[in-house]
Amino acid sequence: MTMHRFKNVLIAAVVTTGAVFGSVAAVQANTLDSILQVGEAKNDAARKSQQKIDRLADETRDLLDDYKTVNKQIDGLKVYNGRLQKQIDNQIARIADIDDSIAQVTVIQRQMTPLVIRMIDGLEKFVELDVPFHMEERQQRIDFLRANLDRSDVSVAEKFRQVLEAYKIEAEYGRKLDAYKGSVEIDGVERDVNFFRVGRIALLYQTTDTEISGAWDQSTRSWVPLDRGEYRNAIMKGLRIARKEASIDLMNLPIEAPEAQ
Numbered sequence: 001m002t003m004h005r006f007k008n009v010l011i012a013a014v015v016t017t018g019a020v021f022g023s024v025a026a027v028q029a030n031t032l033d034s035i036l037q038v039g040e041a042k043n044d045a046a047r048k049s050q051q052k053i054d055r056l057a058d059e060t061r062d063l064l065d066d067y068k069t070v071n072k073q074i075d076g077l078k079v080y081n082g083r084l085q086k087q088i089d090n091q092i093a094r095i096a097d098i099d100d101s102i103a104q105v106t107v108i109q110r111q112m113t114p115l116v117i118r119m120i121d122g123l124e125k126f127v128e129l130d131v132p133f134h135m136e137e138r139q140q141r142i143d144f145l146r147a148n149l150d151r152s153d154v155s156v157a158e159k160f161r162q163v164l165e166a167y168k169i170e171a172e173y174g175r176k177l178d179a180y181k182g183s184v185e186i187d188g189v190e191r192d193v194n195f196f197r198v199g200r201i202a203l204l205y206q207t208t209d210t211e212i213s214g215a216w217d218q219s220t221r222s223w224v225p226l227d228r229g230e231y232r233n234a235i236m237k238g239l240r241i242a243r244k245e246a247s248i249d250l251m252n253l254p255i256e257a258p259e260a261q
Helices: 002-129 135-149 156-173 228-242
Strands: 177-186 189-198 202-207 213-217 222-225
Touching: 002 135, 002 156, 135 156, 177 202, 177 228, 189 228, 202 228, 213 228
Parallel strands: none
Antiparallel strands: 177 189, 189 202, 202 213, 213 222
C-alpha cells in the first residue's frame, strides 16, 4: 500500500513537472513570436524609411539637375542681354545722329534750292555756248528742270537728282559718236542733211545726196563749207560708223586746233 501511494505521488510529480515545462515552453514560444514581430516591424519601418530616403534623394538629385540647368540658362541670358544692350546703345547713338540730321534738314533744304537754280542757269548757259547739236532736245530738258522748281510735289532731293542727271547726259555727249538727221540753211536754202558728231570736237553735216558737206566753226559760231573731194568719203564713213553699220576706223576729218594757253 505504501508502494502504491509512492507511485501515485511520483506520477503526480511527473505530471506537475510536465505541466510546468509545458507552461515554460508556451511562454518562451509567445516571447519569441513577440520578438519576431517586433523585428519584422522594425524591418518594415526600416524599409519604408529607406524608400522615403531614396525618394528624397531622387527628388534632391532632380532639383539639383534643374538648378544646374537654370543656372546655365541664366548665364546664357546674361550673355544675350549684354549683347542686346550693346546693340541698344548703338541704336541710341544712331537715333541721336538721325535727330541731329533731321534738325539740319530745314537748313539744307534752304541751301539746296538756290544751288539747284544756279546749276540750271549754268547748264543753260553752257548749252547756249556749246556746239549746236540736239539743241531742241537739250533745251526741252532745261525747260523741264525749270518747270519742276515750282512744283510742291517734287522734293528738293529729287530736283537735285534730276539736275545731276542732266549734267551726266551732257558729259556723255563729249564721249560718243552720233549720227542724226536735221536741216541746214545752205546758200539761203533749207536743205535736209545728215549730221555727224564726234564728241564735242567736231560737228559735220552732209546733204542727203552727199554732194555738199560742212563743219561747225566754234570760233565764228557758223557753218563752214568743206571741200567735196577731201572730206566727202570720210564723212560718209563716219556716218556709217556712228550708225554701227561699219567698224571703227581712222578718218580724216577737219578738227579745229586747240588754242594755246
